[in-house]
Structures are given as structure tokens and as C-alpha cells.
Amino acid sequence: MTPPLTFRRGASDDAEALANLAARTFLETYRDFEEVQDNADYVAKHFQVPAVARLLADPQAATLLAVWGADLAGYSVLRAGTPPSCVSGAKPLQLERFYLAEAATGRGEGTRFLRAVQAEARRLGALTLWLGVYHRNARAIRFYEARGFRQIGERDFPFGGKIFVDPVYAIAVDEIRFPEPTGLTRES
Numbered sequence: 001m002t003p004p005l006t007f008r009r010g011a012s013d014d015a016e017a018l019a020n021l022a023a024r025t026f027l028e029t030y031r032d033f034e035e036v037q038d039n040a041d042y043v044a045k046h047f048q049v050p051a052v053a054r055l056l057a058d059p060q061a062a063t064l065l066a067v068w069g070a071d072l073a074g075y076s077v078l079r080a081g082t083p084p085s086c087v088s089g090a091k092p093l094q095l096e097r098f099y100l101a102e103a104a105t106g107r108g109e110g111t112r113f114l115r116a117v118q119a120e121a122r123r124l125g126a127l128t129l130w131l132g133v134y135h136r137n138a139r140a141i142r143f144y145e146a147r148g149f150r151q152i153g154e155r156d157f158p159f160g161g162k163i164f165v166d167p168v169y170a171i172a173v174d175e176i177r178f179p180e181p182t183g184l185t186r187e188s
């Protein structure tokens with residue numbers, strides 16, 4: 001049986017492992033949706049070690065890592081800054097990245113990870129959490145909606161020379177819902 005994930009903040013010496021994980025989880029998530037070259041270009045731009053080292057050092061960003069023993073199994077990034085105009089809640093913080101390795105999904109770990117993100121958002125003084133999600137990422141949309149996030153608008157997201165219109169979701173930090181585990185996993 002796989003032990004549960006633990007969660008900790010990212011540090012500068014996580015840059016290489018996080019770059020690998022970020023590239024892997026991005027490709028796992030979007031490879032069936034978008035062109036191979038566009039995905040590769042995005043990964044090259046955002047997930048090479050120097051870019052990830054800058055992310056880990058960015059005072060506007062808070063990175064949480066989901067860990068299995070010595071291995072990284074997921075990461076999230078909370079980002080401060082001006083949100084799109086559709087976000088009207090007080091003290092907003094963006095959930096800019098929220099990714100688990102495919103092997104870690106579908107057994108309640110994402111829910112536990114969101115709890116850790118909620119605690120981190122509170123620690124940072126946020127009252128509202130918002131995010132943009134790729135409109136074809138039905139699993140993630142279902143996950144957020146089941147936890148109380150509601151679509152409040154849209155935003156443009158440039159990718160592969162095109163502009164995608166991503167739904168924007170938000171929730172009050174204290175109103176995130178955490179369903180009781182069903183005891184069912186994908187294996188059962």
C-alpha cells in the first residue's frame with residue numbers, strides 16, 4: 001500500500017527535481033489535448049531548471065511540494081498579484097499551479113493536497129482563492145466544482161501561438177468543501 005503524501009514548502013535545492021516533475025505533470029495532463037510541439041515549447045519556457053529556480057525564489061509565489069519518501073509527487077504554486085477583473089473577493093491569491101503525478105491521482109491525495117494549500121493560503125493572509133483552468137481539463141474542473149469553487153468569469157491564456165479562453169474559478173478560502181473519503185479507490 002502506498003503511504004500518504006506529505007507536504008512541505010519548496011526550497012532552492014528543489015529546483016532540479018521540481019523542474020522534472022513540473023515538466024512531467026504538464027505533459028501527462030495536456031498531451032492528449034494539444035500539439036506535441038506546443039507542449040514542448042511551453043515546458044522549455046517554464047520548466048527548465050533556471051526558470052524553476054526563479055520561481056522558488058520569487059517573493060510573490062509560494063510553492064508547496066507533495067512528497068513520497070524522497071520523491072516529489074506533486075506541487076502547487078500560490079501567487080500574489082492583481083487578479084482578473086472578474087475576481088471580486090477580498091484578499092485574493094491565485095492557485096497558479098496544482099499538479100499531482102498521474103500515479104498519485106484518484107485516491108484522495110488531491111483533496112489532502114488542497115487542504116494543505118488552504119492552510120498555506122490562510123498563512124499568507126488570503127481570503128479568496130482563484131484559478132484559471134484549461135476548458136478541456138474536465139477532471140480538474142469536476143474536482144474544483146465538487147469542492148465548492150464556482151466559475152466567475154474567463155481569462156485569456158496565450159498558448160502555442162493561440163489565445164485560449166480559460167474559465168476562472170474562485171472560492172472563499174474558508175468555504176472550500178472537503179468531501180469525506182468514500183473508501184473507494186481506482187484500484188478497488
Ligand SMILES: CC(C)(COP(=O)(O)OP(=O)(O)OC[C@H]1O[C@@H](n2cnc3c(N)ncnc32)[C@H](O)[C@@H]1OP(=O)(O)O)[C@@H](O)C(=O)NCCC(=O)NCCS
Pocket residue numbers: 025029097098099100101104105106107108109110111112131132133134137139140142143144146179180181182183184185186
Ligand atoms: C486535479 C487533481 C489535483 C485532483 O487530484 P486527485 O488526487 O485526482 O483528487 P482526489 O482523488 O482527491 O479526488 C478525485 C476523485 O477521486 C475520488 N476519490 C477516490 N478516492 C478518494 C478518497 N479516498 N478520498 C476522496 N476522494 C476520493 C473522489 O470521488 C473524487 O471525485 P470528485 O473530485 O468528483 O469529488 C489531479 O487529478 C491532478 O493533478 N490532475 C492533473 C493536473 C491538473 O489537471 N491540475 C489542475 C490544473 S488547473
